[in-house]
Amino acid sequence: KAGVTQTPRYLIKTRGQQVTLSCSPISGHRSVSWYQQTPGQGLQFLFEYFSETQRNKGNFPGRFSGRQFSNSRSEMNVSTLELGDSALYLCASSLGRDSGGATDTQYFGPGTRLTVL
Amino acid sequence: GDSVTQMEGPVTLSEEAFLTINCTYTATGYPSLFWYVQYPGEGLQLLLKATKADDKGSNKGFEATYRKETTSFHLEKGSVQVSDSAVYFCALSAGFGNEKLTFGTGTRLTIIP
Numbered sequence: 001k002a003g004v005t006q007t008p009r010y011l012i013k014t015r016g017q018q019v020t021l022s023c024s025p026i027s028g029h030r031s032v033s034w035y036q037q038t039p040g041q042g043l044q045f046l047f048e049y050f051s052e053t054q055r056n057k058g059n060f061p062g063r064f065s066g067r068q069f070s071n072s073r074s075e076m077n078v079s080t081l082e083l084g085d086s087a088l089y090l091c092a093s094s095l096g097r098d099s100g101g102a103t104d105t106q107y108f109g110p111g112t113r114l115t116v117l
Numbered sequence: 118g119d120s121v122t123q124m125e126g127p128v129t130l131s132e133e134a135f136l137t138i139n140c141t142y143t144a145t146g147y148p149s150l151f152w153y154v155q156y157p158g159e160g161l162q163l164l165l166k167a168t169k170a171d172d173k174g175s176n177k178g179f180e181a182t183y184r185k186e187t188t189s190f191h192l193e194k195g196s197v198q199v200s201d202s203a204v205y206f207c208a209l210s211a212g213f214g215n216e217k218l219t220f221g222t223g224t225r226l227t228i229i230p
Contacts, residue, residue: 004160031216043206043220056217090160094216106218108153108160 002027004093004109012115018079021112023091025072031055031096032074033106034066037088046089049074050096078114086116119144123207123221130197130228138192138224140181140207148209150174150183150190151218155204164192164205168212199228 005024013019025032033056034046045058049068066076072093078085092106124139142148149168153161165174170185179194190207207221 033216033218035218042222043208043218045217045219048216050216056215058217092161092218096216104216105151105163105166106216107163110160 004091004107006089006091006109006112008112009110010113010115012117013081014117015081015083017081018077019081019114021076021078021089021091021114023074023076023093023109025074025091025093026107029093029095029107030072031094031104031106032068032072033092033094034074034076035090035092036060037090037111038086043090046076081116083116086114088113119148119209119211119219121207121209121219121221124224125222126204126224126226128224128226130226132199132228132230133196134228136192136194136197136201136226138205138207138226140190140192140221142188142190142207142209144188144209144211144219146211147185149212150181151208151210152179152181152190152192153206153208153220155206155223157203161206197226197228199230202226202228 007022031050033048048056052068068074088111090111092108094104094106120143151166152164154164165176167174167183173182204223208218
């Protein structure tokens with residue numbers, strides 16, 4: 001079974017621009033989560049989508065947004081880029097059971113490294 | 118809110134040494150606990166997990182036991198190899214439809230031959 005794929009792997013943008021990152025989950029997985037990884041702040045949760053709906057959201061400004069399509073693929077958008085947005089953006093997928101119970105295991109993609117100049 | 122406190126690094130050990138990386142957590146309810154590993158230039162790989170108290174997760178010689186009384190999930194390995202050099206992250210998730218993972222700061226492990 002193919003793993004989580006993310007495109008592109010590397011991006012260089014300038015301040016003020018916007019960027020869209022893409023994530024294709026493991027086949028059959030309905031939940032997609034996004035994380036930002038920086039040396040200073042570590043790994044921080046951005047948001048999670050399940051069945052095309054945002055189910056959870058982290059503490060990031062509204063410049064960070066996402067969506068999920070009917071095939072569970074997800075995109076993340078960052079508008080008006082700032083230097084501090086330079087980071088590794090990781091996508092993770094899971095079965096995302098929508099009933100009570102222990103968390104499903106999340107499987108991570110290789111990440112998109114965004115550099116803002 | 119939920120939080121994970123992880124042993125500060127970096128940690129340098131000789132090959133075949135015993136490894137312990139401490140992890141404690143704060144959470145309401147009964148979270149699931151995870152150890153992820155990140156190799157240079159790659160994303161995170163699940164190493165092991167435990168979903169309830171006293172569960173022991175194990176994989177590739179690594180072990181961790183979910184201790185609710187001490188709110189801990191320490192990672193151990195009896196004999197490390199050079200290939201174990203990586204960054205290790207302890208994480209928790211509240212479960213019950215909340216897929217959010219809360220991570221520790223990560224511990225960089227270097228094994229020297």
